[in-house]
Amino acid sequence: MENIIFEGELKNGQPIEMRKLFTGQxxxxxxxxxxxxxxxEVKERLQPLTEEEFRFILDGNGEMIGVYTDGEMIAWRAMLVPDNDHEGLGRDVGVPEEEIGKVIYQEISAVSPKWRGFSLQTLMGLVLMERVDADKHRYVCSTVMPGNIPSLKDKFKHGLEVRALKEKYGGKLRYVFFKDLKTQEHQRTESREIPMDDIAGQQALLADGWAGTAMVEDGNGWFVRYER
Structure with a gap:
């Protein structure tokens, strides 16, 4: 079928293909x-999109791709070109006002519960990130709920880092992730790890110029590594 942008197979040998999605899907x-x-189990982990929001993306304000196997859509993921940074993510992380038009959002993704465990979210993200026109869109932003471990791992894997931790979407606590596609990674000399559930501690570090760059797990739970 046309619009195929990737073909491969899962670790169980199941062949898959990724297709660019349109309003017909x-x-x-x-x-x-x-x-x-x-x-x-925790509905708040996903900030669902409305039909109108999907149409906005599919009508040319971003891109959506879907994963298919045996003709069935089993996953999809979206990138959104926001209307003047309408969720404020670029401004949250300090993108200069004259550069706000270069912000693109890593948006929602969905993987069928029957097809979890095959790293489909990350694979779709890698394909979409490679397709971003870095001349048009220099800054990638995204939000993730604290405790949403798969999505947090996904963002760090794509080289995004935490630059803010604040309430979004009408009072829901979210990490705000950021990546500058034109700037090389910073040389950082300080590092510390802080429990993920220590919200005030993380907010204090972020206010002091630290950035969340990774997450680690030990016997006491999940920690976020902050560097500056």
Whole structure:
């Protein structure tokens, strides 16, 4: 089928292909989003998109890709070109006002509960990040709920780092992630790890110029590594 942008196979040998999605696939997109929400133990982990928001992306304000196997859509992921940084993520992380038009969001992703454990979220993210036009979109931003371990791992794997931890979407606590596609990684000389559930401690570090660069797990739970 046309619009195939990637072909491969999962670790169990199942062949998959990724396709660029259009408004014609909207019913499948919405059905899969519902399937994912139904399976979530903590519904707040996902900030679902409305049909209008999906249409905005599919009408040329970003890109969505879907993973198919045996003709069935089993996952999708979106990048959104926001209307004047409408969720404020670029401004949250200090993108200069004259550069706000160069912000793009790593948006929502959905993987069918039947196909978890195959790193589909990360694979889709790698494909989408490679497709970003860095001349148009210099800054990548995203949000993740503290405790959403798969999505946090995903963002760090793509080289994004935490630059803010604040309430978004009407009072929901979120990490705000950031990556500058034109700047080489910073040389940092200080590092410390702080419990993920120590919200005030992390906010104090972020206010003092630290950035969250990785996460680690030990017997006491999850920690975020901050560097500056």
């Amino acid at each position: 909207l019913p499948q997109i919405l059905t899969l989003q519902e399937e994912v929400i139904e399976a979530l």
